[in-house]
Amino acid sequence: MHTHTGVSSVDSLALVLRVLLLTGTAVVAGIGLLRAGAVMRPWSAWIAGVGTAALAGVSAVVLHINTGFAVAHVVLVLAVPLALRWRGPSTFLGFGLALLLIAEAALGHTSLAFFLDTIFVAVAVVWFGLALAKTWRPDSGLRPRPIALTGAVALVGAGIGQLVLAGVFDRRLWSTGYGITVLVLVIGAVSVLAVTLALREERRVYRVGAIGVLAAVLAWAALPGIPLPHDLPVPGIARLAQAAGTPVLVSPHRTGRNLVHFPESAGGGITVEQGDRIARAVPIPGASGTWAEVDLPPGSSDLVISRAGETGTVEVDAGDLPEVPGAADPECASAALGGIAAGAPAPVTCPDTELLAEDADALRKQVAYLAELEVPSLSVVGDDTPRGKAATGVVLAEAAHRGVPISDNPDGALLQVSGWQQASHTLGRVNFLYGMHLAPWLLHAPVVNSTAGAALPLRFDPRDRNALTYGMTQASAFGDPPSLSGYREWARARGENIAGDVTVYAPAQVDVMQMGGHEHGGNLGQWIPQGTIVAISGPLTEK
Template identity: 40%
Template structure:
């Protein structure tokens, strides 16, 4: 039965009532199972011990039924639990050998209930801890009830050592053993108690030892149920946090100017500083706020949520904020959702890659092959934008195309902000009169929904198919981690990581907003008649991307 964490807006939460039930149910069950296991080793069961075991069995059975009613626990599991925990005290009195086997079954069920959702090494550790505690319960109970019971000295040291070793392994696996989360979070404190208390119980007088064993098992039960705390922020690594109200992206998490990205507009404040509103930025999804972080650790308030940040002492890339900041942040987001915590040392706008330069040269060659005679180039002052404009201009000269303001084709090689303005302007001109008859073309890094969906159609030279499995997986992972965020080419490349294979040849892809079977805004779509681009996995939301050329030589 699961009495642990539950999802809340995409992150693990804690149900206090369920946790309290768990902290009574599991130790009571462990005591009953332990007593049933040890019962055949003594001739008679002391009356007082049987009464305590029977009472705890009734408590455990009642809580199992309550769990099935109140916490959506599996009904069959709850009924089996109640039947076993009530049968053990009865059989321990009447048929001890049979009672032992029922106690074994109850112990197996207890292990499954305690370790629900865990697997591999962690499940094995849970098995050792729960089984060891149950046996210790039984031995301690008999030792208290009967003077002639086996001495617990060497046995308690052995059991205490086994539990301590299991807790030590779990400490290392949890990742909190060597940082402040060990003593600043309930998760860490509970795990630390599960490590220390068996040692204490091993050396205590026998009438007090059982209290230490019970406390250790309480700590273990709480640790398994409490959500694991978030990883500590690392200076220079953009922070993707979730404080229970949705995702928050902080980039570059360095002293000075930083961007805070939210799925929707909201308010942001650093410490006791002024409130800054997160608003839309040209070409980018969601809302963005610029804030100044102090050196070292500080606290960011997003709405009514608080997020811990650690900017360290070194400075970050200048282009991580300003007009090129959103692209830089969403690029880093691709690596974060892939599980990599890379320090943000540079941004895409800092340099033009050779792959992108070659793609732009081949794009100009493609235009020349279509008999276009001129191009209009839109760049910007960033290192990448300036270099890209020079590459396109040189390729145009080589292919005998003229560069002029009102040309046959528009080629945009700037950053997002300048590209948003240029595409909006091109769309406005095309609505008034025929313009750019050979089309609108954007650099590879500009293929993102907020940009290309601002025009009826546009084209980009790419080295991947946005409909391929890897691109779809990235789009789904991005939407899961940051709902509503539009995929980007640089984010996809960061998600793939440095070990990606050599990029294939360049093809020109066209992006267009396509609506099949348009419906009224409030009218539901018929099955199979959804708007193209709806749902997760689409690189361009509410649009489609298809190849319009063979691989360019």
């Protein structure tokens, strides 16, 4: 089956009931309120009142809405036709019903949204009352035409305000359900003003204009039940989307080679179709979830995701950005995901393109720490990336300075300064008597879990509040475990700095027996799921 952007059957029922209930209530309120200056037809009041009361009752039973609101609703909409013969009571009842309608429609909205909701309700009530008036009392003092014109102008202003509030000023305005609904609202409002200015015969103005008001009100009432459109893809910024019932991350989102990433929760058997090519998502050592490799052409295109019998489409736009060699890398994708989790997606420079000064300092202190432990030798494993080469040079120089022999003898210690994939491969095959020591950027659960024990020099405690907040935010947004590269981007986006004394930490697996077959959710956002990480040294200083 194809996934689609929409609402469930229960949400659809709620949406239909909301639209009908708000519209019917506005009609009844208009009949009552404008009774102050007009003679109304009782049959129209009874039809609208009984129908709206029935809708309120159904809403209370089916959707479990607030009983107090439902009872007040039923009482007021039935009281208006009952009191219609008396101008004063029916006017006050109509006014009270309008206030109740504003409260129901704007409940929980911000100040601007509340203001717009108030305008929509007021205009709808007045215009429906104008359209249903039989005759106007000359002694009432009310001037229908100026009232109608004021309402039309206010409706146009509210429509423009709703467009600004929606923030949809691109192709999503005519290509998504939400955008089309906003467009209908604005067009309906403008048509009311045009009719009010163009037509001369008053009765015709009110009845024809009421059609535009009805269109605008229906669109306004439907908006809360329509999903907001996704952000448009931006070339060079990793794309996070939903398709086939799972989060999807496309990185680096440039022309050429890209990785399409799925979390562990998505399961296996996922394929990605791009043009006439189909790629299967598979695990990558040192990274979580599964990954499919695709080649993106310049400009906009679609990725078709197939998973567990469902298919979905992810819109991508590589623009004309040239391919960056090595950018399609899981660690680079994790860094981009950190910025997205912070709510500030941005182009990311892949972490393996340079050795940061803070990491070089941490490596020097790590070698000094090993020298204090009197390790008999040190084996250094790097890679061909700029960071890996620079890190290897830093470690070798510091080892020579500290008098630590360099050797692959397993009776010594291992210091891994490569990327995730090679680290996972190495750690799963060797064992050193003086331990497996990792560069800071290798703090990622699939990497450290590749060996029974590891130690890393870090400038932060992975158990502190900020680190766990990042982990939980990312877990909620996508499902991946935290990484240092992602944490750095998350902190940068929030204007924070990960700075502190270098301390050696050691992760460890912890097996927790599940009780009664229940799973525990305490691992959400943890740096080492089903495990822990503790400091095994004090702050390291230069000596």
